[in-house]
Amino acid sequence: MNYKITLLFLAYFSIVIWRFITPASSSPVSSRVIGGIVPHHLYVSDIIADFFQTISVEENVNHVFIVGPDHLELGSSHITFNPSFDDQSITALLPFVKSTFPNSSITPIVLKHTTTMSEILDLTDQIYQSPGKNLLIASIDFSHYLSSEQAKQNDRMIMDLIKSRNYSQILNLNSNYLDSPGALVTTLMYFDKYQGQQMLMLNNSNSGERGNPYAPTTSYYSLIFYAKP
Numbered sequence: 001m002n003y004k005i006t007l008l009f010l011a012y013f014s015i016v017i018w019r020f021i022t023p024a025s026s027s028p029v030s031s032r033v034i035g036g037i038v039p040h041h042l043y044v045s046d047i048i049a050d051f052f053q054t055i056s057v058e059e060n061v062n063h064v065f066i067v068g069p070d071h072l073e074l075g076s077s078h079i080t081f082n083p084s085f086d087d088q089s090i091t092a093l094l095p096f097v098k099s100t101f102p103n104s105s106i107t108p109i110v111l112k113h114t115t116t117m118s119e120i121l122d123l124t125d126q127i128y129q130s131p132g133k134n135l136l137i138a139s140i141d142f143s144h145y146l147s148s149e150q151a152k153q154n155d156r157m158i159m160d161l162i163k164s165r166n167y168s169q170i171l172n173l174n175s176n177y178l179d180s181p182g183a184l185v186t187t188l189m190y191f192d193k194y195q196g197q198q199m200l201m202l203n204n205s206n207s208g209e210r211g212n213p214y215a216p217t218t219s220y221y222s223l224i225f226y227a228k229p
Contacts, residue, residue, distance in 0.1 A: 031226035033058045034194055035136035037187060039220040040068060040092040043210075047203050051222045052096045054202060055135070061104045062132030064097050066090055067123075067187065068139030069180035070110035078115040078182075079123055082108055089139040089180070097137070104135075111182035117171065120182055124189040138187040142219040144175040148208025151219040155204055158221075162188065194227035 038051040068089025070080060083090065090108040097106055109123070127136055142158060143151040154177050161170050165188060171181045178184060191197050206219035 031196070031198060032229045033135065034191060034197070034225050034227045035065075035138070035187065036222070036224040037138040037140055037184070038093070038222050039141050039218075040089045040139040041141050041207075041218050041220065042092050043207060043218075044205075044220055047205070047220055047222050048093070048096055050202060051224070052100045054200075054224060056100045058101075058133075058135070060133055061101045061135055063130060063134045064101055064104050064106050065109060065127050065130075065134065065136045066093055066097065066106065066139055067109045067111065067136065067180075067183045068093075069183060070112045071179070073112050075110060075112060078112045078119055080110050083110050089183075093137065093139050101135075111180060111186070113181065115182035117167065117185075120186050120189065124186050124193075127186075127190055128193050136187060136190050138180075138183045140178055140180050140183055140221070142178045142221055143206070144179065144218055145216040146176060146219075148206050148213035148217050151206040151208065151217045155206070155219050155221070159204075165192070191225045191227070196228035198226045200224045200226065 033055045036051060036055060038048055040048075042048070066089075068087065070083070071087055071089065072085075074085045074087075075083060087110050089110060094106070094108075097104075111120075111123075127134070143154040146154065158170075158173075158177055162184070167185045167188070170185055173181050201221070201223055203220060203222040206217040208215060208217035
């Protein structure tokens with residue numbers, strides 16, 4: 001319980017600090033934010049806060065979908081909506097979402113590693129067809145337990161797969177690359193439904209760059225997707 005309180009305190013503290021010192025970034029001309037990819041590891045709460053500060057320019061957001069890994073595989077199915085159990089991929093981001101979009105409803109979704117392409121297609125359609133102005137936020141930590149240099153190499157490979165939309169290869173990756181292949185594929189498929197989309201990279205780093213580069217690391221991408229309004 002004390003650990004959870006500490007994490008929540010870090011989240012709220014990051015929100016307050018970044019809202020105070022950082023102006024919101026502008027969207028690309030004639031574009032609107034449709035979502036993005038952000039870590040849930042609160043060790044990098046500054047990266048998370050920067051992500052939400054940047055997308056806070058979007059107004060009148062009706063609904064925010066958060067999609068991330070079912071870390072402990074506690075769901076009764078491959079995909080769980082509004083899980084009754086706590087998963088860091090959801091709980092770490094909720095304070096940021098609620099602070100940034102206080103009038104928006106939120107749907108948390110967690111995916112098991114065994115989620116199939118067919119299930120992902122159905123989920124993507126369901127999110128896309130939801131009425132109103134919506135955002136899809138993928139809560140993903142990337143490479144785990146590698147050296148800082150190896151994490152960088154794996155991150156470069158992941159970015160190549162993101163740009164080429166190689167979904168089948170992404171779904172076959174393990175935690176050496178990311179903790180939720182299904183969440184990443186869902187998010188990319190959702191973004192591809194929009195015209196004129198652009199991707200903005202806010203951050204790519206790993207925990208080894210903030211400490212011992214030879215210790216096991218977690219790596220992070222912070223990405224924002226825009227599309228024509």
